[in-house]
Structure formats: structure tokens, C-alpha cells
């Protein structure tokens with residue numbers, strides 16, 4: 015990540031960065047449906063890929079964002095990372111890793127706002143989108159990626175810079191943390 019940031023520095027300053035990484039399935043292990051299915055290595059992989067990695071990426075890339083103009087750092091999160099919106103249970107590690115991601119983004123956004131008051135930080139819910147990640151779990155009716163992306167970009171255009179992160183979906187609707 016440090017090396018990638020060093021190579022990108024020649025193109026700085028940036029005004030929009032979107033981190034769209036994430037994983038729901040690791041090898042043959044998909045999301046857990048029950049407490050009895052929990053397995054420490056799988057839980058830790060979720061945390062590493064969905065929470066730790068993206069936060070370290072933000073750490074390395076944030077210095078490349080412009081300080082003189084409005085800038086946006088967006089990370090694909092997931093509605094299932096909302097604690098307030100969790101009415102169904104299941105998907106333990108993925109949910110927990112996205113909740114951890116949201117907390118890390120919120121904490122980083124508060125700190126960043128002190129020196130970068132024009133920086134917008136957003137945790138995004140893209141909708142249920144047809145992709146390699148969702149394919150094993152969605153029978154039909156998933157959004158096409160271009161529909162999700164155009165909604166997300168429109169949403170990002172309308173978000174104000176605040177002393178914290180936004181948690182919002184591709185239609186611009188805020189999601190409870």
C-alpha cells in the first residue's frame with residue numbers, strides 16, 4: 015500500500031477516491047448462518063480484508079487528497095454492517111467486519127476533518143448488485159453495476175463535508191450505524 019501510494023503521488027492531488035474492495039466468501043467458506051459455524055480463521059480473514067486493509071489504505075492514500083478543494087474518500091461498506099438495522103441476524107463475520115470498517119472510517123473522518131475540513135468520507139451501501147461476491151446468494155433481481163455506480167456517484171456529489179463519516183446507500187438514503 016505504501017508503495018502504491020508512493021507511485022500515485024506523481025498524479026496528486028486527487029479529488030475522488032473509491033475503494034471497492036471486499037469479500038464475503040473465503041475459499042470454500044461463505045458467511046456463517048449460526049453461532050456454531052463460527053471459526054476463528056474465517057472471522058479474522060473477514061476482519062483483515064474488510065476492515066483492516068481498507069483502513070490502512072485510507073491511511074496511505076489520504077495524504078494524496080487535495081487540501082484546498084472539496085475531496086471525497088468513499089469506501090464500499092454494506093448495509094448488513096449496520097448494528098441498528100440488523101433484524102435478521104446471520105452472516106456474523108461479514109457483518110462484524112463491516113461494522114468495524116464503519117467505526118474505523120468514522121474515527122478517521124473525525125481526525126481528518128481537523129486538518130481537512132473539505133474532505134467527505136463515506137461508507138457506501140451499493141445495493142444488492144450482480145457481482146462475483148453476490149452471485150452465490152442472490153437468485154435474481156440484483157442491480158446492474160452501472161445502475162449502482164451512477165447512484166453512488168450522484169449520492170457522493172450531494173454529501174456535505176462533516177466532522178465524521180456518512181453511511182449512505184446508492185439512492186442517497188442515510189443508514190443507521
Ligand SMILES: NC(=O)c1ccc[n+]([C@@H]2O[C@H](COP(=O)([O-])OP(=O)(O)OC[C@H]3O[C@@H](n4cnc5c(N)ncnc54)[C@H](OP(=O)(O)O)[C@@H]3O)[C@@H](O)[C@H]2O)c1
Pocket residue numbers: 034035036037063067090091092093139140141142143144145146147148
Ligand atoms: N455486490 C453486492 O450486492 C454488495 C452488497 C453490499 C456491499 N457490497 C460491497 O461492495 C464491495 C464490492 O463488492 P463486489 O460485489 O464488487 O465484489 P467483487 O466483484 O467480488 O469485487 C471485490 C473486489 O475486492 C477485491 N479484493 C478481494 N479480496 C481482496 C484482498 N484480500 N486484497 C485486495 N483486494 C481484494 C477483489 O480483487 P480481485 O478482483 O483481484 O479478486 C475485487 O476487485 C465490497 O466491499 C462488498 O462488501 C457488495
